[in-house]
Amino acid sequence: MHELYIVVAIAELAVGGLLLVRLAVGPTTSDRVVALNTLSTQATLSLLFFAAFADRTAYLDVALWLASFSYLGTLVWARLLERDLL
């Protein structure tokens, strides 16, 4: 069971690596923000599974914080784009 956890964690990180390509080449700022938003979700999942693999509940809190507040970054970027403040 624990092997499955680390496999899932690494797979989520690998998908995050694919998203980094979009983050790097994205033609507009919106594309980059989309990639970043998805990337933060992948990081949350990876952290949760790594916590279950390593049997450390402390890592769970990191994932919880990331899930709670990563969307604030997206909302701030959306506001900046919408009001043309860039």
Added chain:
Amino acid sequence: MREALTIVLCALGLVFTLSGAVGILRMPDVYCRIQCSSKTITMGALPVLLGLVVAEGPFTAYGGRVLVVTVLLLIVNPAASHALARAAYKDGVPMWSGAVIDEPEQKTRRARRGRRPTRA
């Protein structure tokens, strides 16, 4: 039984996550990419998280917090995707050349046509 269910859920979630990431890489404009991103999060993250809950049980330290994360993702991500799509539209990010309809544009044009001419 429980183990098999976990493996199935994780595999389902990983397949959806991978396809969503490929979509984000390959889709032609930002609106399609936003759609792929929200599918990745809903259909890709939730089965994986539910798999962890099934494996650990819902009332353990892991399962409980994973459930909290699941609810947070369900609430927050559609809102963030919507805000982002709206911001991209208002920012004037062009649509793909094959796009067939631009509903907000039509709506504003119709409203403008229906309005009486204002005094100068």
